[in-house]
Amino acid sequence: MVISMKKIEAYIRPERLEDIKIVLEKYRLNGMSIMQIMGFGNQKGWKEIVRGTEVDYNFLQKIKIELVVLDEQVEQVVDSIVETSHTGEYGDGKIFIYDVADAVRIRTRERGEDAIK
Amino acid sequence: MVISMKKIEAYIRPERLEDIKIVLEKYRLNGMSIMQIMGFGNQKGWKEIVRGTEVDYNFLQKIKIELVVLDEQVEQVVDSIVETSHTGEYGDGKIFIYDVADAVRIRTRERGEDAIK
């Protein structure tokens, strides 16, 4: 059986999450997970001045989105995330795509693509 | 070298974690990681009434489990998670399975399957 699902992992600015959610709802994706992470990238951390002394936050607060979708949905979803998260400034984030070997919906015990339909 | 390990990622109800842990210990898995995430799926978020006004929690609190296991263990582990987490109601969660390219145990520098044995 060839599984044609992909996992999309997007590291984005926290303040874009609300908007992304609204857009993704359009595609009637029926599942998505988010988590708070710390990231560093081309956008360097910020400096906080504590009592006159600089302290670095090397890492910035980011949101990671995890989404498993069917192969045919990938481009649409990626585009939507890019559209909504793009500001053109450092720190806009990255999206990575991975193959999925299998999937299970716990409620119904469905396997494979059915699990995310 | 063909690596025959899989990564299992399960998004489950937080309240099922205690039970899952107990079941997984049976298989003498020697490693597992969990993290708190927010998820949305067929189970829609809940509404909180703040001072008479509805506010939505679009996302629900979930636990994500990450487990790298040998190929032959996959079905057993998946079954156990399904067994323990299944309630039949929306929100039971999903399990996704991925291929693993390689593994390292930092303590011993073992590579590949040895790293998780």
Added chain:
Amino acid sequence: MVISMKKIEAYIRPERLEDIKIVLEKYRLNGMSIMQIMGFGNQKGWKEIVRGTEVDYNFLQKIKIELVVLDEQVEQVVDSIVETSHTGEYGDGKIFIYDVADAVRIRTRERGEDAIK
């Protein structure tokens, strides 16, 4: 198009993070994400004594690092993490490596390897 990127996921001791960061900066990696997780492995959880009664922390606090790099960087990065995190005691952690299907830099819309260069 053959994508030659790998994702490295390392589960490490929180107290090693500062040092790992310093070492990884040497390789001019231009991106990395970290998150707090709970883990259990060969190192068993610790016991806290609350009012004379033992309570278990089955899970220990760990840090997970996620790094997408080019294939040729993988060994170097893995070695660095091992070097810095190795103490020889249980709980040093594990590193897993996965294939990446594609990547996007949101800021520039670059795809594939360019996205992480």
Added chain:
Amino acid sequence: MDHGDVAWILTSSALVFIMTPGLAFFYGGLVKRKNIINTIMSSVVLMGLASILWVLIGFSLSFSGDIGGVVGNLDWFGLGFDGFTDATFAPNTLLFAAFQMMFAIITPALITGAIAERMKFSSLVFFTALWSLIVYYPLAHMVWGGGYLAAIGSVDFAGGNVVHISSGVTALVLAILLGKRKNYGKATYHPHNIPFVLLGAALLWFGWFGFNAGSAGAANELAVHAFMTTNTSAAAALLSWLLIDTLKTGKPTLVGASTGLVVGLVAITPAAGFVPIWSAIIIGALVSPICYFFISVVKPKLGYDDALDVFGCHGIGGIWGGIATGLFAQNSINEVAQWDGLVFGSATLFLRQIAAIGITIAVAVVGTLIAFGIVTLFTKGIRVSKKDEELGLDISEHGEAAYPAFNGMD
């Protein structure tokens, strides 16, 4: 000077002081995590600013002399009376000034809940300073400094008009002028740290004993009476809010309990030293449904974004308290109330209470418009940029994250 009275007013001053940090936690727990520093800071800065203004000119403008029944003069600039001997006010003028100072701190702090999560910090500081000058000192003078509202015989035991209606109405006007938060109505505005909300509410209740019972000016029977009415109203309002929660959704909430107790305290403030204890049960029991109805039914219709319901709680609750004073006051409890309340058959006090409320609202609206106008003139934009609002005011205005370790490293 009775040392017992001094002991109680010193204690009361400290108790009222702790209300402002309490408010900071009450408000801070209600906003999003990315705005808690800004929200707390909005109260904290007033612990500095309002104190210094008070010492320099505020006390004098409120309590020295009288210009047209509206405001005091500057004779006591810099507290320029003899602090060791002057006893114009009881128990001693300097102690009275200290006690009243705490009111002058918390009143503008109350306003800041309305404009949370979107107003520039510098503009807010500027606004509250101006507002103290234009609205607060005159009102304090009119009610307690021998001004017009005292002259017409209206009463306000511990600040229903001066503190709550004035800040509540200002909050409403300012929220309208400032506009809504991004995604208001769509985005989720749920409290990010409810234990902090309760911590703040508890400190408010605790401090309110000084606020109301200290307003007796002595450790006397009236103070004891005010102590008891205060607690009773807070308790009744806490319960009635929980009852509404339960009737509406089956789930009594801690935010509801905290809000209920606060509006119970607000409502009893003008009445505490005038009304019988049994009436405090009624005053408290009714304030929650009144405020709840306003916040959940009226406010959405009007469509302004008073982020933490300052108007709905302090404005509406304060108005109800002022009216209730006109209903339940008894001359036999405190002869400062020259007439009994409406339920005891006399309409005189009641009507004067209504008049006093109207005048307070007018002063607050006009004063706020003037202060807002001046601030707008002198600052480029009173609101943070859309981007900063998304990012959160903690980082954009203060360069700080409240709990950075909670999803990062230790």
Added chain:
Amino acid sequence: MDHGDVAWILTSSALVFIMTPGLAFFYGGLVKRKNIINTIMSSVVLMGLASILWVLIGFSLSFSGDIGGVVGNLDWFGLGFDGFTDATFAPNTLLFAAFQMMFAIITPALITGAIAERMKFSSLVFFTALWSLIVYYPLAHMVWGGGYLAAIGSVDFAGGNVVHISSGVTALVLAILLGKRKNYGKATYHPHNIPFVLLGAALLWFGWFGFNAGSAGAANELAVHAFMTTNTSAAAALLSWLLIDTLKTGKPTLVGASTGLVVGLVAITPAAGFVPIWSAIIIGALVSPICYFFISVVKPKLGYDDALDVFGCHGIGGIWGGIATGLFAQNSINEVAQWDGLVFGSATLFLRQIAAIGITIAVAVVGTLIAFGIVTLFTKGIRVSKKDEELGLDISEHGEAAYPAFNGMD
């Protein structure tokens, strides 16, 4: 009426008031994150409920008249005495009522720690109301209102019997009736927010100065004495708990320090105004090992699930305090103690203390059974469903998450 006494009792009332929110944090920090709202709420609702009950009937049933040495009458329904002139109790009956009200709030709140994380909120509210009626008001009457326990000459300075033994014993009975939490013994029950535990413990110590030194009824030498014994016992117990921690595991814990200071305060409560200061060191130093032994050795054998060790701390600590009063009391310190304690050669007081403890236990057990019976009759199930317990009571009972932003979005 000495204004200095009024000042101190007003202050003490406010101090005892803040103990209930303090308790809410002490308990709230100890439970799982998913149950903190419910735990805090269990105390907070009593700030409303117990206040109103007190004003309506509680004070009257405790302190007005006497029916058979067991309970008061309803003559003072709704505080129906003249609050400005009645001085049946010092310094003034209304102030005494306010001070005592705070005790009537915190005592049932103490119980709620035992049944944390599994009892239905509605049943809890119903139970604590009934319990106040059946257990608390009678006990307050018997000890302080001229009832039986006073008549036999036993003493209880600030509530060892009335507050601590009664709530502790009730906690035990209720925990047994209610059954254990799911996975008790297997699952990990570790405190989710230790700084909150300390915040609560600190507020308790702070408020306890009012509790004990305020129980002198005046700002006099006895109040000063009680202040010093109170602090000394808390300090000694804090240290002895840390010593046990260190001896057992090498690691002195903050939960241990917090628990130790609380049991030190519990133990000195009945004794504070009767015993010499040096004995407070002994009372405090011994209460920690006694409670520690009970909690870590006896309790697991008995196998009930008193979630936050209310019986182990307040029950056992209170019993030790009552006994210690019988050991160390001195008539020369406070002539309310008609005899010296056992260490000074007289067994009379000692035996009456034992008797008083026995009677208190009996009242608490019987009263709890009755109240529990009634609640069970009128509600369908006093315990949340297994599913709700797993989900956490914050969501299931209150529809709130305490800190939703900490693993979600801002």
Added chain:
Amino acid sequence: MDHGDVAWILTSSALVFIMTPGLAFFYGGLVKRKNIINTIMSSVVLMGLASILWVLIGFSLSFSGDIGGVVGNLDWFGLGFDGFTDATFAPNTLLFAAFQMMFAIITPALITGAIAERMKFSSLVFFTALWSLIVYYPLAHMVWGGGYLAAIGSVDFAGGNVVHISSGVTALVLAILLGKRKNYGKATYHPHNIPFVLLGAALLWFGWFGFNAGSAGAANELAVHAFMTTNTSAAAALLSWLLIDTLKTGKPTLVGASTGLVVGLVAITPAAGFVPIWSAIIIGALVSPICYFFISVVKPKLGYDDALDVFGCHGIGGIWGGIATGLFAQNSINEVAQWDGLVFGSATLFLRQIAAIGITIAVAVVGTLIAFGIVTLFTKGIRVSKKDEELGLDISEHGEAAYPAFNGMD
């Protein structure tokens, strides 16, 4: 004995008490998450230890008799005077002992901020006990117990020398002896929980009203005066710190506001009952730039690791306060100051203030070296291992995690 005075000093004692938990939160919020338990515990253990030491020998060594102007004797071992009648100190010796006890708790607690995140808990406990004996009791005696510093006519209203300079200087010496934290300069030391910092700072301000106004020893005009200077200086310093923040980075910070208000309180401490109110504005407004300059410019050059800037805040702030007292004191405000300050034309007091500061510094330095020497002799290593430092002192020293549920399970 005036009951009003008793009421106020009892209240003040409770207020000063709550400062130590306040400090625990102020410090605890500033450290890394993995060290908050240890940081809080360092203050909390002193609530036990310093109390018991005080009751046993501390009060006696500070206030009973006089040995060479340097220290008291042991005649009052175990508070061995008649607590009900002795009135050597006002308002009553036992109450004075209770009030002073709270100072003896918080002073060593202040030190612990300097050595946060790396000192062994057992060594710290041992050190603070010794230090109380060698440094604190003698200093308290010299200043308030009729010793040398009183004899030369220097003044210290509420503990500029005894509390702040002594703890600040000790902090500096100890930080140097102990060495820097791992990665100091490289790693990021940012506060992990800023709302806790403000909670602590607010409790400190609240309690400081008791600290300073209680130091009048009565509920009199001087207490009122000290109350007002205290608030004014804190307010001015809060504002001037925010001004510096704004000028330097455009972003006023909550940590800055909290630090500013604390140093404002420190600076006014020796002066509160001696200087006119207007000068409190100057004292407060200047202390922030002085401390800020020291912390941000001087300290990095010197290169020691005083983790939470105890020397920069309490040492420097206290020295400025002592000098300012010599500048602005007025004999007409409080005749304990035998001469007016420098700005009123007399240099006598000013020079004696300088002398007193010098002597305090000398006592603190020498005493710290001795105490450190003894501790080092008797313990194997005063610092935790490098590995434990990385792991965090909460786990390594106390076996507890402060908020385990926040990235785990409920």
